[in-house]
Amino acid sequence: MIWLAGSPALSDTPDPLAELEALSKIIQDSIESIKSSLSSKNMDFPSPYTPMSLESEAARMQPEVDQACAMITAAAYQLISDVRSPMLTIVTVATQYALSASLGIATAANVPEALREAGPKGAHVVEIAKASSIDPTKLSRVLRVLATNHIFLEVAPDVFAHNRISSCLDTGKSVETLLASATTISPGTKHVNTTGIAAGIGHCTDEALKSAAYLQDALLDPAFACSQEPTETARNLAFETNTAMFEWLEKEGNEHRLLRFGITMEGAKQASPPNAIMEGFDWQGLKKNSLVVDVGGGIGAQSMTLVQHFPHLRFVIQDRESTVEEAIQFWDRQLPGARSTGKVVLQIHDLFAPQPVCDAAVYLLRNIIHDWPDKYCLQILRHLRKAATSDTRLVIVDSLVSYACEDRSLEGILGARRVVPPKPLLSNMGHAAAASYFTDIQMMELLNGKERTLKEIKDLMEASGWKVVQIHQSLAFSTAKVIGTPA
Numbered sequence: 001m002i003w004l005a006g007s008p009a010l011s012d013t014p015d016p017l018a019e020l021e022a023l024s025k026i027i028q029d030s031i032e033s034i035k036s037s038l039s040s041k042n043m044d045f046p047s048p049y050t051p052m053s054l055e056s057e058a059a060r061m062q063p064e065v066d067q068a069c070a071m072i073t074a075a076a077y078q079l080i081s082d083v084r085s086p087m088l089t090i091v092t093v094a095t096q097y098a099l100s101a102s103l104g105i106a107t108a109a110n111v112p113e114a115l116r117e118a119g120p121k122g123a124h125v126v127e128i129a130k131a132s133s134i135d136p137t138k139l140s141r142v143l144r145v146l147a148t149n150h151i152f153l154e155v156a157p158d159v160f161a162h163n164r165i166s167s168c169l170d171t172g173k174s175v176e177t178l179l180a181s182a183t184t185i186s187p188g189t190k191h192v193n194t195t196g197i198a199a200g201i202g203h204c205t206d207e208a209l210k211s212a213a214y215l216q217d218a219l220l221d222p223a224f225a226c227s228q229e230p231t232e233t234a235r236n237l238a239f240e241t242n243t244a245m246f247e248w249l250e251k252e253g254n255e256h257r258l259l260r261f262g263i264t265m266e267g268a269k270q271a272s273p274p275n276a277i278m279e280g281f282d283w284q285g286l287k288k289n290s291l292v293v294d295v296g297g298g299i300g301a302q303s304m305t306l307v308q309h310f311p312h313l314r315f316v317i318q319d320r321e322s323t324v325e326e327a328i329q330f331w332d333r334q335l336p337g338a339r340s341t342g343k344v345v346l347q348i349h350d351l352f353a354p355q356p357v358c359d360a361a362v363y364l365l366r367n368i369i370h371d372w373p374d375k376y377c378l379q380i381l382r383h384l385r386k387a388a389t390s391d392t393r394l395v396i397v398d399s400l401v402s403y404a405c406e407d408r409s410l411e412g413i414l415g416a417r418r419v420v421p422p423k424p425l426l427s428n429m430g431h432a433a434a435a436s437y438f439t440d441i442q443m444m445e446l447l448n449g450k451e452r453t454l455k456e457i458k459d460l461m462e463a464s465g466w467k468v469v470q471i472h473q474s475l476a477f478s479t480a481k482v483i484g485t486p487a
């Protein structure tokens with residue numbers, strides 16, 4: 001028998017059934033580890049049939065439980081790939097866009113809100129369809145493909161109800177309010193004062209999904225193929241525009257997308273453990289009145305967490321004019337007083353202009369570098385380096401993608417060594433880490449941006465006068481902090 005190169009053999013002559021057994025054992029051991037961790041803390045694992053809330057996710061947020069869940073996800077998906085016919089797998093993957101599209105339709109058609117109002121017994125699709133102008137016979141097919149993939153339940157023929165996953169989509173608003181606002185004001189207002197999860201689904205299944213359909217064209221078009229410009233992307237082809245993402249969002253007709261994107265960024269905090277921004281960097285150790293500059297800080301959702309926990313620090317949150325306008329409302333609503341005391345300053349600043357704050361203890365760049373191609377990242381980092389003092393720290397918070405094979409080349413950097421999962425799992429945790437790789441493609445299609453490997457970030461930092469001194473990362477969450485000092 002010929003083995004293909006790179007097969008992660010358990011022995012010299014890999015036995016497919018031994019791999020299945022090894023994967024099952026990883027799953028079984030991880031379940032045991034969850035049980036013992038939760039029983040020692042007197043906590044319950046959340047049921048897939050109860051609505052999601054941040055409080056009820058507490059068990060899964062325990063680092064050891066979270067890690068065990070990641071192991072189970074990686075092993076279970078690899079098990080599926082090993083046992084299912086390869087033809088069926090390929091066809092299933094090729095048609096999986098139907099899932100993203102269906103999720104977008106259910107969200108836009110107010111299905112989550114209609115099902116919350118219907119209660120645990122659910123509602124017939126004819127009733128659910130009244131929450132929008134959708135055809136019930138088409139909606140039932142959309143909901144069935146989701147229920148088949150464990151999002152919603154089909155509790156009786158054409159009767160659907162929430163499960164835990166689908167309940168995440170609920171904005172908490174009444175169908176009546178949503179129907180009234182859809183006819184009177186912009187549909188983006190649906191997401192105002194919500195967790196931002198439905199907003200994020202809207203962003204991914206509207207502008208991102210539409211752009212993804214053009215990615216093949218963009219990558220194979222000689223004019224766009226090697227482009228490093230944010231104006232030459234699949235999104236530019238899909239929406240027939242020559243503007244970069246953030247300018248495009250500000251264009252007339254995109255008001256709902258701009259509003260939704262801002263709310264998505266705020267909601268994205270919930271994809272990581274609460275207060276994740278606080279970990280891995282010694283904010284407490286900064287001197288009294290030290291200045292943290294949140295560069296491209298959006299409405300300042302991350303800085304707000306830091307303000308609340310580290311009252312000895314001062315903050316400048318910089319962004320584009322339209323975002324700063326939103327940020328003013330956000331801060332005055334959530335933490336009135338922060339601005340009037342001067343503890344927090346909201347500042348209009350272009351990432352590509354010289355940095356006006358030259359006495360910063362920290363420049364924080366969270367989810368910024370991944371928005372831009374290398375040559376633009378270098379401009380951003382060089383402006384910060386020019387304004388930095390010798391004590392300034394650069395904190396880059398972004399996904400760090402790993403190769404799908406082992407790579408130990410940068411283990412000399414403090415914190416860079418990762419826990420290597422047991423074989424036969426992929427060293428990047430396979431499907432458990434899939435969201436980062438999907439986001440990488442989303443960055444490419446929308447902005448010509450990218451999620452980077454540690455080596456790619458290190459190269460950018462070194463080319464702009466920064467030196468990587470420490471990394472903070474976890475096995476389960478791909479978001480990492482790369483901490484630098486002036487070189």
Ligand SMILES: C[S@@+](CC[C@H](N)C(=O)[O-])C[C@H]1O[C@@H](n2cnc3c(N)ncnc32)[C@H](O)[C@@H]1O
Nearest residue numbers: 246265296297298319320323349350351366367
């Ligand atoms: C992905 S969001 C990240 C926001 C925030 N750092 C966070 O982690 O929630 C990117 C941010 O960059 C801002 N941005 C994009 N282009 C910019 C520019 N040229 N100058 C300043 N900010 C910009 C956007 O308005 C947006 O708020």
